[in-house]
Amino acid sequence: MKIVTNILVDDITKSNTKTTTDNNNNISIQVDNGLIPTTQPSSSTTPGHNKSPVNGMVAKLVALPEHIPAFxxxxxxxxxxxxxxxxxxxxxxxxxxxxxxxxxxxxxxxxxxxxxxxxxxxxxxxxxxxxxxxxxxxxxxxxxxxxxxxxxxxxxxxxxxxxxxxxxxxxxxxxxxxxxxxxxxxxxxxxxxxxxxxxxxxxxxxxxxxxxxxxxxxxxxxxxxxxxxxxxxxxxxxxxxxxxxxxxxxxxxxxxxxxxxxxxxxxxxxxxxxxxxxxxxxxxxxxxxxxxxxxxxxxxxxxxxxxxxxxxxxxxxxxxxxxxxxxxxxxxxxxxxxxxxxxxxxxxxxxxxxxxxxxxxxxxxNPEKFQKFYGRLLLCCKPQYRSESDSIVDTISESIDKQTNN
Structure with a gap:
């Protein structure tokens, strides 16, 4: 099972994480500032239903700010x-x-x-x-x-x-x-x-x-x-x-x-x-x-x-x-x-x-937000930080997959 996660790296690196599963088998990650839900389509979803070019383009535009540091x-x-x-x-x-x-x-x-x-x-x-x-x-x-x-x-x-x-x-x-x-x-x-x-x-x-x-x-x-x-x-x-x-x-x-x-x-x-x-x-x-x-x-x-x-x-x-x-x-x-x-x-x-x-x-x-602001600037200026952050996300995703399969 492949889980797609959208996680704020700052929160992950500074807090303890754990996973929970709701009645709909949706997995969430618990961090300091609350639950960040991570869902996957249910088996009842019609194949190809969300694969239209228009829906894909809209999804990319909506997610664009999350992928650009200091948007x-x-x-x-x-x-x-x-x-x-x-x-x-x-x-x-x-x-x-x-x-x-x-x-x-x-x-x-x-x-x-x-x-x-x-x-x-x-x-x-x-x-x-x-x-x-x-x-x-x-x-x-x-x-x-x-x-x-x-x-x-x-x-x-x-x-x-x-x-x-x-x-x-x-x-x-x-x-x-x-x-x-x-x-x-x-x-x-x-x-x-x-x-x-x-x-x-x-x-x-x-x-x-x-x-x-x-x-x-x-x-x-x-x-x-x-x-x-x-x-x-x-x-x-x-x-x-x-x-x-x-x-x-x-x-x-x-x-x-x-x-x-x-x-x-x-x-x-x-x-x-x-x-x-x-x-x-x-x-x-x-x-x-x-x-x-x-x-x-x-x-x-x-x-x-x-x-x-x-x-x-x-x-x-x-x-x-x-x-x-x-x-x-x-x-x-x-x-x-x-x-x-x-x-x-x-x-x-x-x-x-x-x-x-x-x-x-x-x-x-907000002193914490002030430090996150500089963190985003570092992400923008130093690409190696992004790779380290991505590896953290991949590690957490793999652990979620293992727990789900077990």
Whole structure:
């Protein structure tokens, strides 16, 4: 008799195992964290019933996350890449106002999540008791994205992305004020370093003075300081939006994304006539880029949801720093803009603070999960560990076969 086992190797190597058999002759393995059932088809199953190509393909897709080490982290990296591609498109579509681009993105993003909400029969107006939180999340998220998209046009892409990445600092502040959470020493120190990083990027005259080396930057971005203020506003409202998301854990993700997209479309459509910048897009390239930014928005939400399903929020936050790396790549390879030392220093300081905050939070929430996170990274980087783990699984499977045959 051949038994197929799906076992978490970390649990096996750290705990004692034993086998049990239920009334249906299904074998389970007892480990520290509970029973992991391992079944085989009964003799009454029709031969070839589960061998159709469609069923096999679906089974492989469902089991895919279990066979890829750090699947949640890879999903988060894909989500960050989609977000960065959207910011690149905002810089490329100079003929359209950034708010109009955001409106088109959210129109495309709204459609699949509206269909998903209706199909899954989710509560259309959100969970009772959390509708105010849903509205505040949509409003703050809309303000955050509008200010960020406008900042992309007024300053280097890397600087805007880096300042926006400082939102964990404001999450800590809002959590202290609104949720009465205590501020740790790590949060205080990283908060101070984040502020220093923002100052380095903004290069205030009273600290750096005026130099001739900055003449090209001033010519390219004459409204740089306005962009910095917009980026900081985006970071603040993003932090407040994340606080509201904490209260919406029981609200389905499609409902949140659907209403956020709808609110953004409404507010953006109201603002554009007042600034007299509503322009009908023209040309195949423009329409394709607008379609691409909408698709990027959909996949950004999809990969982020998958990431949070298979990984905790702490390690996921670390991957946000990858957006800064991509921004540097876009600036150098596509826009041919010079990268200043202040941008590199500020980006390194802020991204390091984000990584420290995320890892510290992950360790505080669940030390065991924190160590498993590093274990998965070792599995990903060192294939020999996988072979040792597979041998453990094979040994346990053989012992189950012997006990069953006896």
């Amino acid at each position: 949640g982290l890879f999903s988060a990296l894909f989500g960050v890449t989609m977000f960065s591609l959207a910011s690149l498109i905002v810089k490329l579509l100079t003929e359209l106002h950034s708010i109009e681009i955001l409106v088109f993105r959210c129109v495309i993003q709204f459609v699949p999540y509206f269909i998903l909400t209706v199909h899954k029969k989710h509560p259309f107006f959100g969970i009772v008791g959390h509708r105010l939180d849903l509205g505040l999340r949509c409003l703050s998220g809309t303000i955050s994205m509008i200010t960020l998209y406008m900042a992309y046009r007024l300053m280097p892409l890397t600087d805007a992305s880096t300042i926006y990445l400082s939102s964990p600092l404001f999450v800590t502040i809002f959590a202290y004020i609104l949720l009465k959470e205590k501020v740790t020493i790590v949060q205080a120190l990283t908060g101070i370093l984040t502020i220093v990083g923002v100052f380095i990027i903004s290069k205030p005259v009273f600290l750096f003075g005026e130099t001739n080396d900055d003449s090209n930057a001033v010519d390219i971005y004459p409204n740089r300081m306005t962009g910095i203020i917009l980026s900081i506003t985006g970071a603040v409202t993003s932090g407040y939006s994340l606080i509201n998301l904490r209260k919406l854990r029981s609200t389905p993700v499609p409902v949140i994304v659907m209403w956020y997209s709808m609110v953004t479309v409404v507010i953006g459509s109201v603002l554009l006539p007042f600034i007299d910048r509503w322009i009908l897009p023209y040309g195949l390239t423009t329409w394709l880029l607008l379609l691409a930014i909408g698709i990027a928005g959909v996949f950004n939400q999809l990969f982020l949801t998958l990431a949070l399903k298979y990984e905790s929020a702490g390690p996921i936050s670390v991957t946000r720093s990858f957006n800064i790396v991509l921004s540097f790549i876009w600036e150098v390879t596509i826009f041919y803009e010079p990268v200043e030392w202040t941008s590199i220093a500020g980006a390194g300081l802020i991204s390091s603070c984000v990584v420290i905050i995320a890892l510290n939070k992950c360790y505080q929430e």
